[in-house]
Amino acid sequence: MMNLFKKVLIANRGEIAVRIIRACHELGIKTAVVYSDVDRETLPVRLADEAICIGPAQPAQSYLNIPAIITAAEITDAEAIHPGYGFLAENAQFVEACNASAITFIGPSADNIRDGGDKARARQIMTKKGVPVVPGSDAPVKSEKDAVEIAKAIGFPVILKASAGGGGRGMRIVHKEKDLSQLYHTANKEAFAAFGNGDLYLEKYITEMRHIEVQLLADNYGNVIHLGERECSIQRRHQKLIEESPYVFADAKFRKRVGDTAVKAAKAMKYRNAGTVEFILDNDNEIYFMEINTRIQVEHPVTEMVTGIDIIKEQIMIAAGKKLDKKQQDIKVSGHSIECRINAEDPVRFVPQPGRIDLFIPPGGPGVRVDSAAFTGWTVPAHYDSLISKLIVYGKDREEAIARMRRALREFTVEGIKTTIPFFLKILDDPDFISGNFKTNFLEIKDINKQ
Ligand code: MV4
Numbered sequence: 001m002m003n004l005f006k007k008v009l010i011a012n013r014g015e016i017a018v019r020i021i022r023a024c025h026e027l028g029i030k031t032a033v034v035y036s037d038v039d040r041e042t043l044p045v046r047l048a049d050e051a052i053c054i055g056p057a058q059p060a061q062s063y064l065n066i067p068a069i070i071t072a073a074e075i076t077d078a079e080a081i082h083p084g085y086g087f088l089a090e091n092a093q094f095v096e097a098c099n100a101s102a103i104t105f106i107g108p109s110a111d112n113i114r115d116g117g118d119k120a121r122a123r124q125i126m127t128k129k130g131v132p133v134v135p136g137s138d139a140p141v142k143s144e145k146d147a148v149e150i151a152k153a154i155g156f157p158v159i160l161k162a163s164a165g166g167g168g169r170g171m172r173i174v175h176k177e178k179d180l181s182q183l184y185h186t187a188n189k190e191a192f193a194a195f196g197n198g199d200l201y202l203e204k205y206i207t208e209m210r211h212i213e214v215q216l217l218a219d220n221y222g223n224v225i226h227l228g229e230r231e232c233s234i235q236r237r238h239q240k241l242i243e244e245s246p247y248v249f250a251d252a253k254f255r256k257r258v259g260d261t262a263v264k265a266a267k268a269m270k271y272r273n274a275g276t277v278e279f280i281l282d283n284d285n286e287i288y289f290m291e292i293n294t295r296i297q298v299e300h301p302v303t304e305m306v307t308g309i310d311i312i313k314e315q316i317m318i319a320a321g322k323k324l325d326k327k328q329q330d331i332k333v334s335g336h337s338i339e340c341r342i343n344a345e346d347p348v349r350f351v352p353q354p355g356r357i358d359l360f361i362p363p364g365g366p367g368v369r370v371d372s373a374a375f376t377g378w379t380v381p382a383h384y385d386s387l388i389s390k391l392i393v394y395g396k397d398r399e400e401a402i403a404r405m406r407r408a409l410r411e412f413t414v415e416g417i418k419t420t421i422p423f424f425l426k427i428l429d430d431p432d433f434i435s436g437n438f439k440t441n442f443l444e445i446k447d448i449n450k451q
Contacts, residue, residue, distance in 0.1 A: 004320045005029050005079040008106070010048065011069045012084030014373045015390060016296070017044035020082045023312035032076035034069055036062035038381045043373040050076055057383040063087040066097050073103050080104035080319060082312075086385070089295040090117060106319040108273045108294045115269045116294040120163040120201040122269075126289045129268035131261060134280060134288040136203035144184050147202060151180055154204050160184060162191035163199035168238035170194060173205050206288075208439050210281040211235070212247055213293075214262035215303045217314050218272045219324045226259040227307045228333045230299055233440045234427065236350065241420070241443075242427065243299035244338045245306050248398060248436035255333070258287050263328075265289055274300075274315045298341065298390065301371060305337035305394040335394055336401040340409070340424045342372075342389040344380045347423040354382035358416030363408035367394040367401075380417060388419065398436070402428060 007030040010020050017033055021044060024031045033048035038057040045051040052072045055062035062068070064087055073081055081103055083089040092110040099105070108116075116122055120140045123133050135154050140163050141147040151158045151174065160183060162170030170191030172183040184200065192198035215227040229250060234242040246255070262277035269292070276293040300311045309326075318324070344353045356379045362370040372389035374380075380388060391408055395401030406428045409421055427433050430446065 004316065004322075005104070007032060007049075007076065007078045007080075008316065009034065009069070009073040009076060009078035009081045009103075010044065010084065011063065011081050011088055012086070013039050013042070013044060013063065013384065015371045015387065016084035016298075018047060018373045019371055020084060020312055021047045023310060023316065024082075026310075027313060027316060029316070032072070032078050034063070034072050036383075038383060042378070043375065052076065057381060059087065059383070066091075066094050069094075070097055070101050070103065073098075074101065078103070080106050080316075082106040082315070083295070085295050085298060090293075092117070104319050106273070106315050107296075108271060108275060112269060112271050112273075112275075113294045116275075116292045118163055119161060119165055119291055120199065122292055123201065123289070125268050126265055129264065131265045131268060131289050132287065134203040134206065134290075137201045140199035140201050141184075144181050147184050147200070148177065148180055150202050152177065154202065157205040157207065159203050159205040160187045160200045161203065162187070162195060162197075163201055164195035164197040165191065170198075170200065206280050206282050208283050208441070209233075210247075211240075211278065211290075211440055212258060212281045212287065213276050213278045213297075214259055215300065215311065216262055216266050216271065216275045216277065217309075217311070217318065217324060217326075218266050218275065219318050220272055220321060221323055222267075222270075223324045224263045224266045224271070225324060225326060225328045225331060226262050227303045227309060227311070227331055228255055229258055230302055232299060233438055234433075234442055235440065236443050239341075240299060241341055242338065242424070243302055244336065244398075244401070245302040246333055246336065254285075259328075261287060261289070265292060273318050274311055298387070299339055301369060301390060301392045302337040302339050305369065305392060306333045306335055307331060335396050336398040337392060337394045338398075338401045338405050339390055339392045340405065341387055341420070342391055342412070342414075342424075343386040343420045344388045344417050345386050345420050346418050347420050350420070352382065352386045353418045354380045354386075355417045356380075357388075357414060359413055360415075361411075361413035362389065363391070363411035365408075367404050368392075368408050369394070374414075388414075402434060 010033045031048040032050040054068040088094040092113040095110040160172045172187040188198040218224040231247040278290040280288045360376045369392040374388045393404040
């Protein structure tokens with residue numbers, strides 16, 4: 001086997017830092033992790049071979065501090081940096097800073113990140129290469145007048161989206177022509193405030209859809225394979241809550257169609273490393289490119305469970321210049337996997353609940369995986385996202401996976417702070433969840449979190 005890195009620096013925290021440390025140690029790679037003042041007493045700091053404090057809790061002064069992280073890599077002699085997700089994972093300037101210091105960024109190229117981060121440009125690239133996109137504007141709209149004309153041509157309802165967008169900011173659904181000018185201005189202002197770029201583009205609004213995404217692996221030599229799809233429709237305020245693989249109603253033909261389309265999308269932008277193409281699946285079973293996520297995603301474990309492939313190890317091997325050692329026909333999806341994101345939040349109103357965990361007893365047993373950095377006595381800081389554990393189950397089929405998730409959630413003991421565990425137990429008993437009969441509007445329809 002080609003030489004991998006001797007040491008990798010992990011520029012992240014929490015469960016994903018632990019996940020990356022595990023992959024490195026299994027590959028015989030030493031690890032260094034960076035941490036902020038409030039993260040001194042944490043699992044990644046204990047598990048890594050070395051740990052370096054890079055600043056105070058505020059992300060801008062620690063996990064987003066590019067010079068501090070490059071310096072940490074240099075003084076620990078790390079040859080590569082894994083950014084995890086969030087923070088600097090999709091920052092093209094950070095990739096360029098790594099390149100300038102001869103440190104390998106474990107992830108896509110700076111150009112890949114720029115293409116994926118500019119949603120209007122990604123749409124253009126896909127259109128040009130024949131990847132289906134929802135009818136819409138072929139560039140950011142230039143003015144309110146421009147928006148009205150394009151919207152009338154597409155037909156209402158339409159959705160305004162921020163070119164630099166993410167997380168639903170700068171997004172507005174427009175049902176009638178008369179509402180467009182006002183919504184255009186508020187979306188434009190919101191996008192500018194959030195991203196420093198107010199550009200908006202338009203798409204036909206698909207009123208009922210599923211969110212289906214495809215995991216990709218692409219090496220540095222143009223070889224691209226997909227690892228099947230994930231169904232991620234159960235979300236709230238653009239935060240996914242439950243993800244599964246495979247999609248309940250996917251047969252081999254659907255998997256090939258959506259998978260081949262995702263591979264085509266990756267090739268259209270000369271993508272490399274791990275990535276995910278997100279699609280809209282409409283009621284006529286048509287798929288449309290929505291965006292490409294140029295990072296490892298929170299929900300990657302469900303794909304690992306059904307394919308047996310360690311995606312983090314693949315990322316590291318690709319970044320080290322290894323050729324993909326698997327072909328598309330080697331990828332087999334078997335069984336079923338579901339993930340619940342356990343957040344330190346009130347299970348009804350979803351308000352973050354930072355604080356001390358007085359007792360933490362994760363579930364175990366057959367088919368249960370817990371990706372977590374939590375432990376008894378750990379204080380969940382208020383400065384970061386509220387994800388404390390990912391509970392992932394595997395079953396021979398969806399029915400077994402659901403039964404396993406239910407019993408694992410019941411076993412899961414977290415005392416001292418509120419978590420979203422009770423919320424998931426309600427969803428798992430919902431007949432429409434059990435039958436697979438749900439869309440992205442599932443939680444709004446159910447009002448499952450209102451009482
Ligand atoms: C859409 C859509 C319907 N039609 N695009 C994109 C980002 C993701 N977080 C939500 N997105 C959507 N894009 C078209 N052409 C529906 C959603 C969507 C959504 C939009 C607004 C408010 C709540 C939503 C919940 C799920 C999906």
